[in-house]
Amino acid sequence: MNTSQLCPKFEKAMSILSQRWTGLVIYQLLSGPQRFCTIESSIGISGRLLSDRLKHLENEGVVKREVFPETPIRIEYSLTEKGKDLRPLMKELEKWSQNWIDSEDTLED
Amino acid sequence: MNTSQLCPKFEKAMSILSQRWTGLVIYQLLSGPQRFCTIESSIGISGRLLSDRLKHLENEGVVKREVFPETPIRIEYSLTEKGKDLRPLMKELEKWSQNWIDSEDTLED
DNA sequence: GTAACTTAATTACTTTTCGTAAGTAAGTGT
DNA sequence: ACACTTACTTACGAAAAGTAATTAAGTTAC
Known part of the structure; x- marks a missing residue:
């Protein structure tokens, strides 16, 4: 309850925001529209979960999926206005991490 | 990899921040030091997970646990400076949610 | 003094989500 | 024809979450 x-x-x-990977996907898309495989390799998420997260974010109106019927076909993901408006929040998290996270204390690769 | x-x-x-409940625990503690059961009922988390999250946040240096050997004994959780410095981020999330989240679209209770 | 209550947990068990790997469909390059 | 790429999906074991019951230490009520 x-x-x-x-x-x-x-x-x-x-x-x-508190769903695993979702924040990083949004952060990554702040640098501009990108393809599936670009996001996948830049944040280290698996295809299975990236597919799931992008669909979820599309449903929330945060991410937009566009198909360009060129040759070769290109599918791009980008932030909607709602998504772009998360930039100030991401900037705050960047600041906080620079101020408080010790480099000894980061995640293992 | x-x-x-x-x-x-x-x-x-x-x-x-992207661990489930962690953000809400921090947000709740921004309003001041609180006891276990207060946090538990205010954000609707189970004791099992709150115990886990508080321990985790204590390890990260975000939350401080203090035992007051009064009668009855009182245990209070509060934010450290590191934790309090997340306030601007939480303010941004508040703003974003007010601007973009439709009231029809909130979580079910 | 003992039975009921409160707080801050912990343990046991089930359900959900995650992560890895493999597979698929549509197309490209050689 | 064959290997390769992209954008996925499916299968499955592992990890995390959710629910509920239990515990330990103390309090209050009678």
Whole structure:
């Protein structure tokens, strides 16, 4: 049972951002529209989960999928206005990580 | 294999925030030091996971656990400076959620 | 003094999600 | 024809989450 007393909009926003990989996918797309395999290799997510996350973000209206029927065909993912508006938040997280995360203390590769 | 090209500090910061419940726990503690059961009921997390998350956040230096040997004994959780410095980020998420999350589109209770 | 209650957990068990690897469909390059 | 690339999907074992019951230490109620 969820007996939360928090703002539902805030909770919803947090639920999007707190799903594994989702934040990194958005962050990566802030540098511009990109193809599936580019995102995949830049953040180290598996195809299975990237496919899932992009679909989820598309449903939330954060990410846009565009098919360019060139030859070879090209499929690009980009941020919608809603997605782009997360830039200030990402900037804050960048600042925080620079101020507080010790380089000894990062994730193992 | 993680072949990420992102800043390791940013990745680490994101990995903290993108764990389920962790963001809400921090957000809740921004309103001041609180006891276990207060956090539990305010964000709707189970004791099992709250215990886990608080321990994790204590290890990361974001949360501080203090035992007050009064009668009755009181255990309070609060944010460290590192934790308090996440306030601007939370403010950005609040703003974003107000601007972009439709009230029809919130989580079910 | 013992039975019921509270807090801060922990343990046991089930369900959901993740991660790895392999497979697929459509097309390209040689 | 054959290998290669892209954008996925499927299968399956492993890890994490969710639910509920239990515990330990102390409090209050009678």
